Amino acid sequence: MSMPIAPAIPTTPAERLRWALSDAWVVSGRELIHWVRNPVVILNTLLFPLIMVLLFGYVFGSAMRVAGGGDYREFLMPGMFGQTMVFGVISTVYVVAANAARGVTDRFRSMPVSSFGVLMGRVIADMLTSTLDLVILMLCGLLVGWRAHHGLGSALAAAGLLLLLRFALVWVGICMGLRLTPEGAGAAWMPLFPLTLLANTFVSPELMPAWLRIIAEWNPLSATVQACRELFGSPGLSGGSWAAEHAIELAIGWPLLITVIFLPLSIRRYRRLNR
Amino acid sequence: MTRFAIEAEGLRKRYGDTHALAGFDLAVAEGTVCGLLGPNGAGKTTAVRILSTLLLPDGGTARVAGFDVVGDPAQVRYRIGLAGQQTSVDEILTGRENLRMWARLFRLGPREAKRRTDELLEWFGLAGAADKRVKHYSGGMRRRLDLAASFILAPRVLFLDEPTTGLDPRSRTEVWRAVRDLVAQGTTVLLTTQYLDEADRLAHQIAVLDAGMVIADGSPSRLKSMIGGDQIDVVVRDAADLPSAARIIARVADASPEIDPDAARVTAPVKDPLEAITVTARELRDAGLQVEDLTLRRPTLDEVFLSLTGRGAGADGDRPAAEKGMVRP
Structure with missing residues (x-):
């Protein structure tokens, strides 16, 4: 049997980056095969948004009013997009925790694989599935009357902001996943669910008590959702507060801040895993 | 080197x-x-x-x-x-x-x-x-x-x-x-x-x-x-014969024999293995004892482990499994 010869360990930053990207490509390929071969996950991806749209759009929507008037379902859809981006964290946390518990992470770490590459692989896979989530959800939205009134460019910009939030949250998910057991990861939705409601997702902050309104308006999710409503031309824009007036800036700033904090934390945690 | x-x-x-x-x-x-x-x-x-x-x-x-x-x-x-x-x-x-x-x-x-x-x-x-x-x-x-x-x-x-x-x-x-x-x-x-x-x-x-x-x-x-040389093992058919078997083995043994009544077995370390097995075999036959098994062996790793750490490899006295050399956690 002829033994393969390993290439020399890279020394220049450019080579290291090339290797990290090649590792990321291989790892994301694995994650995507998982996703494609798991019919339950696909069904979830397709059905969950549809159920949520019908539930909130029609069941709750019949009793909801939008501050400043307008169609509730048009108001709701940007909120649903944002909530879906946040809920994506749950699957990130779970997969990362499961890989660590099953020894997959240990094998990666005992190999000369770039740690940044492995984590980027996770990010790429999550971003691709989230993009698909978003596309499906937008199609659902079109069916119930949501429209992007300011044209394709603005709509794409809004989608970009949503995915930027998702990108930042993937790093939060990796960080949490590396600390939790898969069982613990299953409980990740518990703190997330209220966080997605203490925002402008389903109810205009103007209709909330003053103290709650402040929390809701400064919630990073609200910034993204408010920015999307601006870009889509949806009804029910909040107004008055600084946060509401600078939604687009905040929708870029919050995710960048989260990434700056959690990306290095994730890489550090990954390198020092000592369970 | x-x-x-x-x-x-x-x-x-x-x-x-x-x-x-x-x-x-x-x-x-x-x-x-x-x-x-x-x-x-x-x-x-x-x-x-x-x-x-x-x-x-x-x-x-x-x-x-x-x-x-x-x-x-x-x-x-x-x-x-x-x-x-x-x-x-x-x-x-x-x-x-x-x-x-x-x-x-x-x-x-x-x-x-x-x-x-x-x-x-x-x-x-x-x-x-x-x-x-x-x-x-x-x-x-x-x-x-x-x-x-x-x-x-x-x-x-x-x-x-x-x-x-x-x-x-x-x-x-x-x-x-x-x-x-x-x-x-x-x-x-x-x-x-x-x-x-x-x-x-x-x-x-x-x-x-x-x-x-x-x-x-x-x-x-x-x-x-490290824990001694060869051991002789005798398993008798009838546990009532254990004391007689132990007396016979004691004559060739290096230390006093250990009796395991459950397994009907007598075990003892020996210095001169060939002499020990010949003498033991002859005397067991002369005494008319029914012998199931007569073996000469080195100590098992489990015995080594026991003597080094004061407990079995399973650390919880899992004897039956330990004797087969398969200690589960």
């Missing part, structure tokens, strides 16, 4: 108040198998994790395949393979996809990754199941795939953390064969195990670990001779 593939000196690791390793020393010669033996919590897995660069030690030094595990982990990682307690193979992927992914992560080019994958599948007897998803594999097949994955670059040093725990006897034999083949190609293996017969069969060197330190280190036969 012997070259060492693994050299550890004074490794220490503490978790809170627990000293997982308290001055761990080990030297394993190139091309040999070292069995790391010890009860649960003795520090076996911690030692393997430090030597395979997964965990930083609090103190001490270790070199694996010539490189420092703390100072030069990337070089070490190119030269080691690790098969942990859980098989890290991916259930959703097929065997072939698993190996190809790991080969790509070891930076083999696409063509080389494919060639090496086919070769390893063949060599580990998985070619027939290569395109089945791993979730349909048996336990033994998974372990072999896991071994194949840790062998993509033909590692100089292979770490196996309890490679056959939970496997049926046939699968264990398959894994043992694979390990022997790897060693025949010059790989050094560090193997942790709770199965004494596994260490006895595979290892050239055995290090017994207790409370984070190596308390005995040497070849299996040297360890066995």
Whole structure:
């Protein structure tokens, strides 16, 4: 049997980056095969948004009013997009925790694989599935009357902001996943669910008590959702507060801040895993 | 001069108040198998994790395949393979996809990754199941795939953390064969195990670990001779004959015989094995005792372990299993 010869360990930053990207490509390929071969996950991806749209759009929507008037379902859809981006964290946390518990992470770490590459692989896979989530959800939205009134460019910009939030949250998910057991990861939705409601997702902050309104308006999710409503031309824009007036800036700033904090934390945690 | 593939000196690791390793020393010669033996919590897995660069030690030094595990982990990682307690193979992927992914992560080019994958599948007897998803594999097949994955670059040093725990006897034999083949190609293996017969069969060197330190280190036969030479075992048909059998054995024995009434067995260490067995056989026959079994043997590793640590390898007095040399955690 002829033994393969390993290439020399890279020394220049450019080579290291090339290797990290090649590792990321291989790892994301694995994650995507998982996703494609798991019919339950696909069904979830397709059905969950549809159920949520019908539930909130029609069941709750019949009793909801939008501050400043307008169609509730048009108001709701940007909120649903944002909530879906946040809920994506749950699957990130779970997969990362499961890989660590099953020894997959240990094998990666005992190999000369770039740690940044492995984590980027996770990010790429999550971003691709989230993009698909978003596309499906937008199609659902079109069916119930949501429209992007300011044209394709603005709509794409809004989608970009949503995915930027998702990108930042993937790093939060990796960080949490590396600390939790898969069982613990299953409980990740518990703190997330209220966080997605203490925002402008389903109810205009103007209709909330003053103290709650402040929390809701400064919630990073609200910034993204408010920015999307601006870009889509949806009804029910909040107004008055600084946060509401600078939604687009905040929708870029919050995710960048989260990434700056959690990306290095994730890489550090990954390198020092000592369970 | 012997070259060492693994050299550890004074490794220490503490978790809170627990000293997982308290001055761990080990030297394993190139091309040999070292069995790391010890009860649960003795520090076996911690030692393997430090030597395979997964965990930083609090103190001490270790070199694996010539490189420092703390100072030069990337070089070490190119030269080691690790098969942990859980098989890290991916259930959703097929065997072939698993190996190809790991080969790509070891930076083999696409063509080389494919060639090496086919070769390893063949060599580990998985070619027939290569395109089945791993979730349909048996336990033994998974372990072999896991071994194949840790062998993509033909590692100089292979770490196996309890490679056959939970496997049926046939699968264990398959894994043992694979390990022997790897060693025949010059790989050094560090193997942790709770199965004494596994260490006895595979290892050239055995290090017994207790409370984070190596308390005995040497070849299996040297360890066995540490607690004395040969033993004579007599099993009688009728337990009522045990005292008479013990009296006969006492005449040739080096120490007073031990009687195990449940097994109807008398055991004693002897100095001159040939003399002992001849005399014992004759006298047992003359006394007219019904003898089921008369054997001369070296002490088992379990007995070595018991005498070194004051408890069995299972650490919880799991005697019946221990006697078969298969101590489960």
